[in-house]
Amino acid sequence: MLRTALCVGAVVALFCSAAQAETVEVRLLNRSDSGAMVFDPALVTIQPGDSVRFVPTHKSHNAATIDGLIPPGATPFKGPISEEITVPFPVPGVYGIKCSPHYAMGMVMVVRVGPPAALPDGALPQDIPARAKERLLPLLEQAGR
């Protein structure tokens, strides 16, 4: 009897962990309380296998990985302008995400997958625009602790 109960418990636990992959929504906005041209939220923490749905609430935005700012082995992506995309993140680590048209205006965010993680090679790529860097640094710092 006890054995049966344990077994059922184990099956439920397995099923639940498989069903637990989550999708977090991020909105792409012209303006919010935190400024102009923003991802909201600007820092997302998920588990490997979870997904992020990027929703251009306002038009003319997209979501794309920043070159040199994704973990080794991760696949870069670039979403179409003004279209919603859902991206799975199977590889743990820290990801810099930009909006291609508004990168220079500092429209960036960070996705942390799994435990706190430092930058892939310990430093920001050289070609990041100043305003993007300004927003990325505190987000990366948060993602690392």
Ligand SMILES: [Cu+2]
């Ligand atoms: Cu944008």
